[in-house]
Amino acid sequence: MRPNPTSIFPATALAILCPAVLAAPGAAAPAGEFAWPLQPRPAVVRAFDKPEHDWLPGHRGVDLAGGSGQSVLAAGDGVVVFAGTVAGKPVVSVDHPGGLRTTYEPVAAAVPVGRRVIRGSPLGVLEPGHQPCSPCLHWGVRRDREYLDPLALVHHTPVRLKPLTQEPAHA
Structure with a gap:
């Protein structure tokens, strides 16, 4: 079951989200607060595929085409909460205001845990090894335990506003 955007965002945040983000299942944050973690804008090699239940297989993030040694950037302002190895892969995680956490793998960290980062600041470099698209960046985001x-x-x-049309005046 896909979350209802009103259960994810406070009403004030919903008011500033654009319609396309509101309509997107699992929408995560207002547009403009985040940027791509690779520059130039990468191709999406594998899309997000949230399983119906937590225990089912799926793809809890996206894979972005990149190059070995390419700089991986913080998608938004936050604090580095993890920089280490998970299941033999180097991972960096950043907590953002509003309860979001972004993860980046495989990334050789250049930042220590506890470091404040701003959108676009380097977190580390992309390493080969993420299958099946190496070298590529697996980028994930979650709010609490829910992957988005x-x-x-x-x-x-x-947002595009259309002009109002007036009915012709009848005499």
Whole structure:
């Protein structure tokens, strides 16, 4: 079951989200607060695929095309809460205001735990080894224990207002 955006965001945040982000299942944060963790904007090699239940297989993040040794950037302002190895892979995790946590793997950390980072600051470098698309960055985001689609952090559609039409006056 996909979360209802009103259960994820406070009402004030919903008011500033653009319609495309509101409509996206698992939307994670207002557009503009986050940026791509690789520059230039990478191709998405594998999309987010949240399983119906936590115990089922899925893809709890996105894979972004990159190059070995490429700088991996903080997607948003926050604090580094983990920089180490998980299941033999180097991982960096950043906590952001509002309860979001982004994760980046495989990344050789250049920042220590406890370091405050701003959007676009280097976290480390991309290493080979993430299958099946090495070298690529596995980028994830979650709120508490719920995994969300990280593309909702960076994808937005501009709001376009259409002119009001007036009914012709009848005499």
